[in-house]
Amino acid sequence: MESAKPSQDLVRSLTDEHVLTALVRHRRLTRAELATAIGISKPTAGESVRRLTERGLVADTGERTPGGRGRGRVGSYYALSPQVGVALAVTITPEGVIAEALSVYGDTVARAARQIDRPARPRQVSAALQSVAAEVRDACGRPARLAVVGVADPVDRATGRLMQLPDAPFLVGELDPAGILAPIVGERVVVDNDVNWAALAERDSGGPGPSRDFAYLYLGEGLGCAIVNDGEIRRGGAGLAGEIAHLLTVGPGGQAIRFIELFGELGLRRAGSTAIDVDRLLSSPDRTHEVLAAAAAGVIAAVVALADPLRVVIGGPWGVALVGDIRAAVDRLPRRVPVQPAAVTGEPVMAGVRSEALHGLRALVTAGA
CATH class of the missing domain: 3.30.420.40 (ATPase, nucleotide binding domain)
Structure with missing residues (x-):
């Protein structure tokens, strides 16, 4: 049985896609350079450039190769059109x-x-x-x-x-x-x-630890968590997976408390808001840091029980600052997991x-x- 040959339209569209991808990668190329980069003939490259130029996707930059006097024909440089x-x-x-x-x-x-x-x-x-x-x-x-x-x-x-x-x-x-x-x-x-x-920036950062299965805990003015499983964010049915503010955790004296309420108990909220006062938190006594680390470890215990990440990444201004205390608190849990500071810290x-x-x-x- 003969295998079906691809249609001319399919071949042209695949060629055009390769041309566009090459121009994304190299920014500008002549038709001869496109042919070499993609592994097609010069006439085929020229036809693709013509089609893409007519569609407004590719444009002649006006730049030319030296050419002449034994250096071959003058070549025109093409690039993606500004209209992309x-x-x-x-x-x-x-x-x-x-x-x-x-x-x-x-x-x-x-x-x-x-x-x-x-x-x-x-x-x-x-x-x-x-x-x-x-x-x-x-x-x-x-x-x-x-x-x-x-x-x-x-x-x-x-x-x-x-x-x-x-x-x-x-x-x-x-x-x-x-x-x-x-x-x-x-x-x-x-x-x-x-x-x-x-969390997706962390996944792509090449930082230490497994990149496709981890929990990202953000601890700053607000509180949040992202679960990355098989390289994908798990958002939940409505998109609210990782909303950890109301998780029950351990507070001062070992009492159960909602995570967000702990900051009110410790006097670490901004006036008239539930936002956490990060500067005040960072300048608070070591004992307060220990309480916060224990509470964060309680949240991590819940995340580990439900999502089973291979590691936990700590981001956010006070989370990164207290990562050593949080790691020590997690090490006292029945199910321990590696805790690391975020690799991506700038925006x-x-x-x-x-x-x-x-x-x-x-x-x-x-x-x-």
């Missing part, structure tokens, strides 16, 4: 709203930020989000193809809307980032919790958001084939 657009990477945190426009090569071509009040209200955050997104899109002069958003609040998995949970310290009220960005972004908006994005949420935004933009570009 940019991806927006956005974070919404207590510090403010930040948006970056990323090129398909991973370059940050524009960045904007707006401060917001504490506690944040949906109307102000909505205005700030719309403003920074429009600013970076206009600054780079290219269409925004998609946006990836990391936000310091629970996110409804089905709708991408923010959810207001009891004692959530950041945003007071619901917010719809996807709806706000829809008039600015051409194709899609991805919204997820900030801790999930930080971990934005690092995860950028990575997803770049991956999504490149997928859209190659899908144009």
